[in-house]
Amino acid sequence: MSTHPEVSLAQRKRQLVSDELTGAALHLLARKGFDAVTVDEIASVAGVSKRTFFRYFASKEDVVIQFLAEMGTNMRAELAGRPAREPLSLALRHTVRVSVDACAGHTEQALRIVQLILGTPALLARFLERQAQWRDELAEELAARLELDPRAGLYAQLAAGIALSAFSTVLQRWSTSGGAEDPTALTDQVFAMIAPALDAVAKSASQERVEGFTAPE
Template sequence: MGKTTRDIARTAVRAQLAPIAVELFLREGFDNVTVTELAEATGVSRSTFLRYFGNKEEAVLTLLDNQGEQVAQALRSRPADESDWAALRRAVDVLFEPYHDDPVEALALTRLVMDTPALRSKRSERFHGWRPLLAEAMATRTGAGPDVPMGLSVKAAAALDCMEIAIERWTASDGELDLVALLDEAFAALDPR
């Protein structure tokens, strides 16, 4: 089912407000910013802000809204003769363009999420929600049919954990370690070859 005009408008408004909220969180600290201050900074009423986001965490994590589907789409487009594991590793690359484009900003945003327990927990929930998307994409890619084999779900979960561990290491190194190399190392640790 496609998105309605209302869904598209909601997504557009969220996309306009979220960067302003994130900038304020980065400058002032997540716990130091109130919803009222977010509303003022974004130029909307408090109730309007809450209608679009529901809470402060959503204002940050809305940046992840389409990422699971982006990885799934990248996975579906991988060559059919490529192993599931190699396809998963290459598919997650779509998430790391911001790390290449502006590593300083990417590190600041990642650190904000990692250092804020509520954000970290919600981000982990989002990642967990991507598992079925990735497993279904692999099943589609390999022609496994409508029933997703358990092995594909396990591979998707493991890939997401590899990604999270690489991001944690990169953040802990203050961005000094190469994130792509960390991803490669994490995926290599479970490579079935």
């Protein structure tokens, strides 16, 4: 008989425990602040032992980093699924809005988590580190979209960097406003400003690609 159902059950159980720990940690961190929460407290609220916590996470910081990692994965997946002929600025606006809307959808707790990340030096450093990784991942997708050599994807790196700068700006404004400003509306506003630059990058990349194909040896 196949053992796949047993593996799937084990995976579901592991995911359930991970979700419980993540939920407990983010709730406590958002409510009390990063330094005021201990691993013991997180484990207690989640109903597991401290040893169990460390089977899933190396530290309480890693719980937040996982939250960030999922944001990057979702953005890359969204960009990969956008229509091929869609203007670059529109494709990237939808890409960024995936994570912005996810934050906005959880309202108060998500706002506190964003404020926690931006206001805690250790977490902010990891956030910036993640953004560098996201830039490279989005640039890979953009290079494929623009039919560019990934090894020389100057245009793709530039476009990904511009989009992620917009993302950071939206989160910062939303955070400092205490949630008073609508992050989705902010995203649309920011992308309206940078759309000409993004579409100019796409146009330049297209021209270089054509010239590269037609230039005499």
